[in-house]
Amino acid sequence: MRAGLVFLVAAYVLSQFYRAFLAVLAPVLDAEIGATPADLALSSGIWFLVFALMQMPVGAALDRIGPRRTVAVLLAAGGAGGALVFALAEGPWAIHLAMALIGVGCSPVLMASYYIFARVYPPAVFGTLAGATIGAGSLGNILGAAPLAALVEAVGWRPTLVGLAVVTLAVALALAVFVPDPERAETPEAGTGSVLDLLRIPGLWAILLLMAVAYAPAAAIRGLWAGPYIADVFAADATIIGRVTLVMALAMVAGNFAYGPLDRLLGTRKWVVFWGNALAAACLAALALRPDPGLWPAAALLAGLGLFGSSFPAIMAHARAFFPPHLVGRGVTLVNMFGIGGAGILQFASGQVHHAAADGAATAGAPFAALFLFFLVPLLAGLGLYLFSRDA
Template sequence: MRIGLICLVLGYVLSQFYRAFLAVLTPALEADLGATSADLAFASGLWFLVFAAMQIPVGEALDRIGPRITAVTLFAVGGAGGAMLFAVAQTPAHITWAMALIGVGCSPVLMAAYYIFAKMYPAAMFSTLAGAMIGFGSLGNLASSAPMAWAVDALGWRETMVALAVLTLLVSVALWLTVKDPPKTTGDAPKGSVLDLLKIRALWLIFPMMFVNYAPAAGIRGLWVGPYGAEQFGADTALIGTVTLVMGLAMIAGNFLYGPADRWLGTRKWVVFGGNGLGALGCFALVVMPGDASIWTATAFLSLIGFAGGSFPVLIAHARPFFPEHLTGRGVTLLNLFGIGGVGIMQIVTGRLFEGWEATAHDPFRSLFLFYGVLICCGLALYAFSQDRTD
């Protein structure tokens, strides 16, 4: 199982890569296909929305047939197939459909690992293992920054996507050979569905925070940092790659720190609350930052947003004790639906709002960061009343 988990980490590295690489490809796709920022915002948002929508069937599949077949089938067909479709794209619409297919492929990988953690490891270790999974997987976030820019400059973006399609297929084969399903529960297991989870009142105040906590970090890192660097600071592909690399490193550091923080401090709720409060401050700092500030000052605040946006695994750990045992798979995927779905919706919303801000606002990027800061604050206002829970 250790080798299987390593392969799941490799799959999640690619999942993290695919959700963030469009920022670096922005100049190339604009030049070759005429794709606008709004087009890419929609394509990126659709990746997250499709990924989120898939969490319901993925949760059912994890509980009924196990993580092995679920992860392998979707990752091979959706992930590799979507990357190949991206490589031969001729219009922005083709990019959109390719991103949707890749979203299907990436949807089971992290949750397959979380399902194994929940079923086979001590409950008190869940957030640490979950955070480490995201931390190691976030190497894909780094690969989608400067290394992706170098590959595109050296090979071309189409050739790079073909190579990624082949790599995704090879990881799928490795998952088939190494991942083992947790032992099935013997006897007559109780029946249930996602509707039973939605009836648990303790989750109602966790869902809104789950919906907003990852949206600013993922949205800015995965898309907006590219246009922001290019339009505000005249950054080229290489410099955008460097900025996204620094932000990606901050996100990895956040994932590793959040993981064990609940055991160090004896609380999950206030770890999440404090971390996301810092994220809101980072957004507001970019709003009030002087116009003559350097790109590296902006990068520092962007990195704070990325660092603070790593509360995802602690939120799942906060909610997990409220799940009935037989609904573990559906529980973690339901939380993931809110987390990833929030990113997708906000990508599409900010893309549409940005077009309006460009026409009316003096600086549309300040409006964008203000929007994200207020969004986090709204989530915190509800989450403050949630019930803390540790194992």
Template sequence: MKIGLFFLVIGYLLSQFYRSFLAVLAGMLQSDIGVNADDLALSSGLWFLAFALMQLPVGWALDSFGPRRSTALILGIGGTGGALVFGLAQNAMHVHVAMVLLGVGCAPVLMASYYIFARMYPPAIFATLAGAVIGFGSLGNILGALPLAWAAEAFGWRETLLALAAGTALISGVLWRVIQDPPAAMAPEGAKGSLLDLLKIPALWVILPLLAVNYAPAAGLRGLWAGPYFTDVYGASATQVGQITLLMACAMIVGNFAYGPLDRLLGTRKWVILAGNTLGGLCLLVLWLVPVPGFWTSALMLAAIGLFGASFPLMMAHGRSFFPPHLMGRGVTLLNLFSIGGVGVLQMLSGRMHSAASPVPPEAAYQAVFLFFALFLLAGCAIFAFAKDRTD
């Protein structure tokens, strides 16, 4: 089981890379195939929407077939195919198709590890384990920052993506060999096993709105808007953008490790989640009010948004605590659907906000994006304030 989990973390590293690498390649894609920032906003949003829409079938597959076949086959076909299409892309439509395939391919990896944690490990350490997977897997965020910029400039972005396609195929094959499926969970006599049973749990309805928006600002800024923002406002080079996204990626990794054990240290999940996300919303409001505070001040503000926006593992632990064992696969993927689906929708809407805002001065369009994310995040916090606290 441990070797299987190790390679699931490697697979999740690829997932983190594929959701965040567009910010670094933005300038190259624009000059080579005419893809602009709004096109990339749509492509990034399509990755998250494809990922989200796959969560329900992935949950069914985890409960029905286990994590080995579910993960290896979907990652192998979708992930490898998406990277190949991206490496051969000639226009924005090809990039859109590639990102959809990559979103499909990456969909089962994290949930497979969460499914194993929920079925095989004590509930009290779920948040810590969940945060550790994202923390280690977020090295993909780092690889999708400065190292990607170096590789793309040294070898070309097409060659880099084709090499990643080969690596994705290799990891999929290894996952087929090493993952061990947990024993099947038996439903209590007379209990149903449908999504509707999960939606009948009242406690979820005040958790889901914040879950739908809590990751969106960090993912949107790290995965897309950081690059155009620093390029347009500060005239940053690809290497400088790589440095900024690397800083933000490191902050997100720290956040994932920090949030994990806080529920046990402080005896609460609700108030840790609420405090962290409120601080993230306030950072966004500061950037809206002062959109050009200086190169490194802006970088530190984005890093803070990444740090405070890393509450996803703790929110998953909070929601998971309300699920019966025989619906664990469907339950964790339902939560992930709202989280990643929210990112996809808000990412595409943020592109509309950016294009609709005045381009003069250049920071005005990004002010609209910062305010957009801030309002949704703080609204989610207001609803979550009525959530039921629960720890294991």
């Protein structure tokens, strides 16, 4: 069990890396193959939407055949294959295809871990284990910042992607060997054993709606827009971009570890999630009101967004309290689908928002002010609806 979880965390490191590395590669991809920030926003959005669409089949596979084969096969075929397609890209369309394949490969990784936690460990520690997994896996966020920038500068982006394909395949093979399949839960006669049973649970809906908008701001800004923002507004080079995105990535790691045990320490899941996301909204509001406060004040606000916006494990733990044992796989993937799908939709639209705001903009910061506001408004709406959720 321990060896399998170690390799699942390693796979999640790769998943976090792949969803965040475009911000650092943006300048070189624009220069060499003509992939503009709008193109990369589309590519990133494709990753999120494909990832989200895979959640329902992944959930069924986890419940029916277990995590071992589900995660090993998809990571090998989609993750390693997509990285290789990326390495051979000659235009934006190839980046779109590569990110779609990588989205398929990454789609079961975190949910396989959560499935094992929910089926093997006591429910009271689910939030702590979920947060620790994301926190440790967020090393991928860190590797996708300054270390990636240094590696690309040293060897080039194509050899870097080939190396990533090899590493991804090796991790997939290790998962096939070491990940255990927990004993299957029996489906009760009264239930149909489908996701429709979950959608009939009233207490779940407000949680799903918040998840749809809470993950997107930190993920999208760290994964794509932080690089162009720092470059355009503050005339920063790749080294400075790497440092700022590294600061934000470290804050996201800290946030995931911090959120994990807070429900047990404070005796509530709902209010931990609510006030954490309210502070994330405050950081977004500050950036929207003044997008050019200076390089390091801006970096501090991005770090605050990363810290307080890393509520994914806490929201997942809140939702997990409503899942019956035979629907754990479908349950965690349903919540994940809302989180990743919401991020994908907002990521798609963010490119158009930035493009429209950039036309005739008076300052370099104006398009990004519009972008921060674009992520802020849905988050505030989600928080308002989440007030109607039931604590668990």
